[in-house]
Amino acid sequence: MKRKNKPRIGLALGSGSARGWAHIGVIRALEESGIAPDIVCGTSIGALVGAAYAAGELERLERWARGLTWQNVVGFLDVSMNGGLIKGTKLIDFFRSEFKDRGIKELERKYGAVATELESGREVWLMEGSVFDSVRASISLPGLFRPFEQDGRLLLDGGLVNPVPVSLARALGVDVVIAVDLNTDLVRRRDKSNGCASRTKEKKPATILEHIQVGIASALSSAGKDDMPSLLDVLAASINIMQVRITRSRLAGEPADVLVAPRLSHLALMDFHRATEAIDAGRRAAGEASAQVKSLIGDSFT
Numbered sequence: 001m002k003r004k005n006k007p008r009i010g011l012a013l014g015s016g017s018a019r020g021w022a023h024i025g026v027i028r029a030l031e032e033s034g035i036a037p038d039i040v041c042g043t044s045i046g047a048l049v050g051a052a053y054a055a056g057e058l059e060r061l062e063r064w065a066r067g068l069t070w071q072n073v074v075g076f077l078d079v080s081m082n083g084g085l086i087k088g089t090k091l092i093d094f095f096r097s098e099f100k101d102r103g104i105k106e107l108e109r110k111y112g113a114v115a116t117e118l119e120s121g122r123e124v125w126l127m128e129g130s131v132f133d134s135v136r137a138s139i140s141l142p143g144l145f146r147p148f149e150q151d152g153r154l155l156l157d158g159g160l161v162n163p164v165p166v167s168l169a170r171a172l173g174v175d176v177v178i179a180v181d182l183n184t185d186l187v188r189r190r191d192k193s194n195g196c197a198s199r200t201k202e203k204k205p206a207t208i209l210e211h212i213q214v215g216i217a218s219a220l221s222s223a224g225k226d227d228m229p230s231l232l233d234v235l236a237a238s239i240n241i242m243q244v245r246i247t248r249s250r251l252a253g254e255p256a257d258v259l260v261a262p263r264l265s266h267l268a269l270m271d272f273h274r275a276t277e278a279i280d281a282g283r284r285a286a287g288e289a290s291a292q293v294k295s296l297i298g299d300s301f302t
Contacts, residue, residue: 007297010174011037011053012166012256013046015159015243016182017141019264020045021275024062025282026180026260026289027053033290037178039110041168043158046180047113047138051131054111057099064098065275073272092136101132110172113138114158114165118147123161125168143235144269163247166254176296178289179256180282183247185265186240236269257296260289 011030013023023046030037042050052061104111105128112127115137126134137148137155147154158165169177229237251259262285267274 007175008039008173009035009037009293009297010039010041010169010172010177011050012164012169012177012179013040013042013050014164014180014182014247015044015046015157016264017045017239017269018271018274019182019262019267019278020049021065021272021278022182022262022264022282022285023049023180024058024065024275025279025284026262026286027058027282028279029283029286030178030290030293033294035178035290035293037109039169039172039174041112041114041165041172042138043114043163043165044139044141045182046165047158048135050111050113051107051135052099054107054109055099055102055131056108060099062275062279065272066279068273068275070273073270092132095132095135101130104128104131104134107131112165112168112172114162114168115140115148115155116158116160118154118156121161123158124155125171127172141239159243159246161246162250163243164251164256166251166256170254176258176293177256178258178260178293179251180260180262181247181251182262182264183240183243184261185263186244239269258289258292260285 011027013020016022023042027049040050040054042048049058049061052058104126111131112125113134115124115126115134116122117124124137126137133148133150137150138158139145140148140155141157142160145157147156149155162168163183164179164181166177166179169179260282262278262281264278264281267278
């Protein structure tokens with residue numbers, strides 16, 4: 001009997017800001033089970049982690065992420081009121097100093113990232129050129145990061161149109177798509193330190209998001225004194241709602257073969273200093289997925 005070709009496995013890493021460190025745990029768990037995706041694509045933070053994986057730099061990225069403190073994260077913030085609260089220059093400059101910016105075509109694995117064109121709302125697939133430029137475009141969360149200018153167009157976060165890029169993975173020629181959805185439980189979150197909870201008294205900022213909030217309120221001299229949620233609370237909650245709704249819609253029309261959904265509602269938008277928690281959640285969620293992938297390959301391709 002003629003042996004069939006080994007199926008090509010694709011990894012579609014979704015958007016989710018700081019929750020995206022969970023992608024590292026998912027990849028680690030898959031590798032430990034003997035599953036090594038041939039193609040990786042990502043949206044927003046998924047584009048960042050996916051790029052590191054495709055470049056063979058995941059271990060370095062993991063060490064760096066686990067070592068982050070909230071002071072480190074605040075240090076990367078170059079606040080601007082023009083186009084977004086954060087320019088993103090400090091962050092990308094750091095990555096340029098620590099990692100080699102290969103062209104996408106030179107990566108060890110086939111790779112693609114998703115962004116959104118501001119003017120038209122069109123979904124943009126970034127599959128060539130600078131890896132860093134593609135990542136910077138894909139992470140341009142509206143209101144938070146300044147849009148990225150590329151070839152005369154302004155690009156925003158790909159999560160606006162395709163939070164979990166299963167369609168891109170299919171287009172890159174895979175047989176089995178493993179998708180990672182970071183936003184499945186966000187609407188149910190009850191974390192009052194990060195959500196739209198009323199504030200009846202002053203308290204020490206508990207999260208990165210609140211540190212940014214306090215800084216902006218101080219700079220603008222307009223800190224609210226009622227029980228209404230702050231501007232950044234509303235922004236974070238709105239992004240959560242948007243991501244969940246768009247993700248459900250896209251996955252209904254473009255389902256993955258295997259869906260990994262870490263439970264991450266306890267992590268806020270900017271909690272990048274809590275990487276260990278996110279990575280561990282990714283590992284846990286990927287356990288069952290590994291068995292599903294092996295079952296699919298065994299049933300369909302052997």
